[in-house]
Each structure stands twice: as C-alpha cells, then as structure tokens.
Amino acid sequence: MNGSLRLIPNNDGSYDLLVEYGRSDAEFGADFFSRDRLSKSGISEFIKKNAQNIKISSVRIIAAGTLLAVIPAASFLSANALTPEDGARYAMAYLYGGDAQRQIEYVARTNNTLQTVSPSWFDINADGSLKLNPVSKTFIDNMRSGGVKVVPFLSNHWDRASGQNALKNAEPLSAQIAHYISLYNLDGVNVDIENVTEAQRGQYTEFVRLLRQKIPAHKEVSVAVAANPNGWKIGWHGSYDYAALAKNADHLMMMTYDEHYEGGAAGPVASVGFVENSIKYALSQTTADKLVVGLPFYGRIWSVNNNSVMGKGIAIDTINSMIKDYKAAVTFDAASQSPKAEFEIKKGDKQYVVGGIPLPPGKYVVWFEDSRSLQAKLSLVRKYDLKGAGSWALGQEDASIWNDYGVWLNGGNPAKDADGKAQSKPSVIESAVYTVVAGDSLWKISQKFGMTVDNLKAYNKLTSDVIKIGQKLAIPPSAPRQ
Numbered sequence: 001m002n003g004s005l006r007l008i009p010n011n012d013g014s015y016d017l018l019v020e021y022g023r024s025d026a027e028f029g030a031d032f033f034s035r036d037r038l039s040k041s042g043i044s045e046f047i048k049k050n051a052q053n054i055k056i057s058s059v060r061i062i063a064a065g066t067l068l069a070v071i072p073a074a075s076f077l078s079a080n081a082l083t084p085e086d087g088a089r090y091a092m093a094y095l096y097g098g099d100a101q102r103q104i105e106y107v108a109r110t111n112n113t114l115q116t117v118s119p120s121w122f123d124i125n126a127d128g129s130l131k132l133n134p135v136s137k138t139f140i141d142n143m144r145s146g147g148v149k150v151v152p153f154l155s156n157h158w159d160r161a162s163g164q165n166a167l168k169n170a171e172p173l174s175a176q177i178a179h180y181i182s183l184y185n186l187d188g189v190n191v192d193i194e195n196v197t198e199a200q201r202g203q204y205t206e207f208v209r210l211l212r213q214k215i216p217a218h219k220e221v222s223v224a225v226a227a228n229p230n231g232w233k234i235g236w237h238g239s240y241d242y243a244a245l246a247k248n249a250d251h252l253m254m255m256t257y258d259e260h261y262e263g264g265a266a267g268p269v270a271s272v273g274f275v276e277n278s279i280k281y282a283l284s285q286t287t288a289d290k291l292v293v294g295l296p297f298y299g300r301i302w303s304v305n306n307n308s309v310m311g312k313g314i315a316i317d318t319i320n321s322m323i324k325d326y327k328a329a330v331t332f333d334a335a336s337q338s339p340k341a342e343f344e345i346k347k348g349d350k351q352y353v354v355g356g357i358p359l360p361p362g363k364y365v366v367w368f369e370d371s372r373s374l375q376a377k378l379s380l381v382r383k384y385d386l387k388g389a390g391s392w393a394l395g396q397e398d399a400s401i402w403n404d405y406g407v408w409l410n411g412g413n414p415a416k417d418a419d420g421k422a423q424s425k426p427s428v429i430e431s432a433v434y435t436v437v438a439g440d441s442l443w444k445i446s447q448k449f450g451m452t453v454d455n456l457k458a459y460n461k462l463t464s465d466v467i468k469i470g471q472k473l474a475i476p477p478s479a480p481r482q
Helices: 023-030 035-041 043-050 073-077 100-108 137-145 160-168 170-183 198-214 235-239 242-248 272-283 316-325 371-383 399-403 405-410 442-448 453-460
Strands: 004-009 015-021 056-063 066-072 090-095 116-119 122-124 130-132 153-155 188-192 220-226 251-255 291-296 298-303 310-315 329-333 338-345 362-367 388-392 432-435 472-475
Touching: 090 100, 090 405, 100 116, 100 137, 122 160, 122 170, 130 170, 160 170, 160 198, 170 188, 170 198, 188 198, 198 220, 198 235, 198 242, 220 235, 220 242, 242 251, 251 272, 251 388, 272 291, 272 371, 291 371, 298 316, 310 316, 316 338, 338 371, 371 388, 371 399, 371 405, 399 405, 442 453, 453 472
Parallel strands: 015 056, 090 116, 090 388, 122 153, 153 188, 188 220, 220 251, 251 291, 291 388
Antiparallel strands: 004 015, 056 066, 122 130, 298 310, 298 362, 329 338, 338 362, 432 472
C-alpha cells in the first residue's frame, strides 16, 4: 500500500484510523471499495493486529487532501474485506425452504459475510438413490456474481431406512452426486445423513472417501456430524468416525445445537458449555482446521401448564415478534449464555402457528438465540482457532446480527455508539460509493440506505430506473451505510 496509516484519538477514548493517499495515489483512493484492493492494502491487517487492544471506531479515507469516506472499522473485519488468504475464517449457512428469489434475498442481507451456502438440492430416495430437487441457475449465477460458493447438502431428513440404503449403495450414489456437481458446475457437496447407527460407521466413512475420489480436489466435500460432547460410540452419534471422516473431508460441520430438543425437557438449544464440550471432543479426534461450529438460527417453545407443545422449533424472527406481541419477560441465563422468553397467551390474543399447531391460550417458555448468545459461541471458534462457523438455517435469524457477525467470528470490536454500546444500526458516514451487485434494484438500494428512490436518482443524476452490475452509485452524506 502506498498510502500512510495514522491513528487519531477521539474524545471517548477510541481512535480513528486515517488512511492518506497522495496525488499519485488518488486514482487508487477512488476505488477503495474494491474487495481485492482492500485486502492488498493492509488496512484489514492493521486493524486485526490493533483492534484487540485499541478501540478503532472508523477508517477515514483521504486522497489528495479530500475526505472520500468514513467507514466503520468493523466493516474491515467482516468477510467483505477479509479473504481466506487474509485470515478470514470459513463462514457458511444452510438454505432450507423458500424459492430461489427469497433465498437470494436471505444471502444478500448477510453483508457479504458468507463464503458458502448449502441449498437443499440433494435428497435421498427410499432405495438410497439420489433424488435431485430443482436446481436454480438463477440462484447459482447470483451467488457466483457475489463470490459465494454453492455446495448443496445431501439429506435423508432423519429417515433411517433411506440413509442406510444410501450407505449400502455408496458407489452409485457417489457417482450420481459427482455427475450433477459437474453438470451444474456446483462447488461440492455437504453430506448430512442423520439417524443411522454405529453399524453404518464404516460405510459412512467409505461413502465420503468415494465422494472425495470422484469430486475434483478444488471442490468441497464436507460432512455434517452430530455434536458429541459425551463421546458416545453407539446410536446415531456412533455413525460418525470423526477421525476417519476428516481424512477425506474438507471439514466436519458440527451440529452443535438441539441440546434440548422436541419431546424433551425445556432448556437451551445450544448452551455455551454444550458447544465447548463438543469442540473439545472433536479436537481429541482431529485437528482444529477441520472443524466448523454449527449455530442455531432458531429457538424452541414449550408449554408450561401442559404438554400441548413440547419443544417445537421456531425461527428467531418469529420469536422476536412473539416477544413484542405478548410482552414477554426476557432473561439471559449467564450459565448457559442463552436468552429465555416467558409469556402468557390469553383468549383473543394474536395466534401463532408453530410446526403446524396453533398455539392455544396458556403459559409458555421459549429458549432461543440472540446477539449475545451467538457472540459467545463464535468466541469459541476463535478460542480454539477452528476453521469457522456454519448455521441452520439462513432466513430464520434476526437479520441485525450480520452487522457484527464477521467481527464476532474473526476478532475485533463491533461498532460502538457514544455510550459504549454496540450499535444495532449502521454507522453514519460522510460520503460513500456503493457498487451495484446482482439482484439489486434502486428500491432495494434506497431501502438499504434509508432514503427514497427519487432522492437516490436525483443525487446520481439518473434519468431511468435501470442499473447495471458493477455500476457505482454515490450515497448522500446523511445516509447510513451497511
């Protein structure tokens, strides 16, 4: 990087990082939003090294004496600024439900945090053969334009017989999967065969070996494995030979959730202790670079006075609505690092349908996830220097987590307001340039920055609503940047 770096103290004890370019670098300065140029510039690396001990609030870009932009420092610690070569950890999410356009919208709101998404395109028939669900070229093209890999997951959806038949017929099934990965130019496969037993342990390992053999080495072969904090060797936990699977898989995606489950007693979906003990067991079997921690983007609800609802899964965004509608009492359990909501539904209240069941009047308890609980679990990824984190399932989360998810995963400090509290909204900048990506429209961009389409068009002197991928739009000084 030809520019100079200087830390400027603020009155609140934080610092701004001043990045100055001379006249000869002004052309580079105007293009500082480019991902590649940022990764090469050294800005992200500088913040990573200093943000642990110094609170850096923002990065100010100056070229030839002109202030180009003020950007929250957290932006440089997200996956948008950090490539794997820079040290960014792996970040993926499963996609389940919704059409291609809805799934594109789910990915778009993650602020370029994800490197990989896994849609539900590979299922298993009763005889163990591959059932190919509709593959969306529109979705694939959209992900490619944003640098996101598409790795479908293969699932038996907890059906033991189909899972066992699949593993018995590993050779033809692996060939089918490799064929479709090549046909659609997909980026690999995530194997998610669940509820088979220790009797299939060797077959499971052989299946993954065959996939690795048939699928090009630069494409992903990964396995979703049951979290096993107790080191169980029988039942469905026993079907996963962590050490053997890791030899042929790029990583193991540990499903570190459902500590408490449907039909069982009420409790956290994924307490921090449950997650940490699962990590410790996994590290006794393989290396840290082979492990990805799975996060739940859902909670579970239980009836207090009867057994009408016993741990049904429920999306976080729905839980947040219920908390408001029923004026729930929300507490945070320090031991498990998990939030809990308690409320009563009375006759005449708004009715929610959970898992196909309308919730009847009565008292309920919901264990779920929020920014604090997710941050606690992601801190374990850093503590044990694991490969990264995954989540089930995208679209169920509180979308505000994506403001800071990259920081929680990779280290550093979330953007703070004047009172020292983490910001829940984007920071205001003095000027900015936005680059149009696939799926954008003027309405979508105007909503992103809290302005009207007419104002956005007027500021950029646009005479039509047509925009192109790669086109740069100026954002007024008063607009918040995400």
